[in-house]
Amino acid sequence: MNGLSKLLTRSLFLTAVLMFGGIFQSYAADLQMFSNAKLINNPANDGDSFLVEANGKSFCVRLYFVDCPETSVSSNSDAQRVREQTRYFGLTSAERVIHFGSEAKTFVKRILAKPFTVHTAFAR
Numbered sequence: 001m002n003g004l005s006k007l008l009t010r011s012l013f014l015t016a017v018l019m020f021g022g023i024f025q026s027y028a029a030d031l032q033m034f035s036n037a038k039l040i041n042n043p044a045n046d047g048d049s050f051l052v053e054a055n056g057k058s059f060c061v062r063l064y065f066v067d068c069p070e071t072s073v074s075s076n077s078d079a080q081r082v083r084e085q086t087r088y089f090g091l092t093s094a095e096r097v098i099h100f101g102s103e104a105k106t107f108v109k110r111i112l113a114k115p116f117t118v119h120t121a122f123a124r
Contacts, residue, residue: 031119039112046071047104052118061118069101 034054042051047068052061069089073079082094091097 030121032122034118034120036115037118038115039109041109045105045108046101047108050108050112054118059120059122061120062123068104069097071098071101071105073098 034052034057037052037054039045040051040053040058045051048066049060049062051058067088069085070078070082073082073094079094082097085091085097086094089097089100091100
């Protein structure tokens with residue numbers, strides 16, 4: 001497992017611990033649980049947001065407290081976001097941001113290859 005995979009695994013684990021370890025218990029009642037969710041292959045998926053299908057519904061899931069680098073630049077706002085992420089993540093170039101964003105996307109695709117459980121408030 002490379003450094004980014006370890007970091008993402010720890011982030012996902014920490015998010016789960018925080019969400020369900022008592023810190024956010026007051027919000028837990030507002031969450032809906034979907035068992036046997038499946039990742040929908042979609043070009044818009046990335047390391048911190050992706051489409052899933054569960055119980056006959058498809059919806060976008062955005063991970064709480066996780067920010068992964070972008071995977072592409074297709075607009076001025078994307079370019080600005082990549083510049084911000086270059087500084088935020090301490091990287092030297094936009095190309096490195098895109099590289100690590102692609103690694104995060106691949107990691108999520110691999111980790112969510114089997115059915116999983118989603119807890120969501122359907123927040124936008």
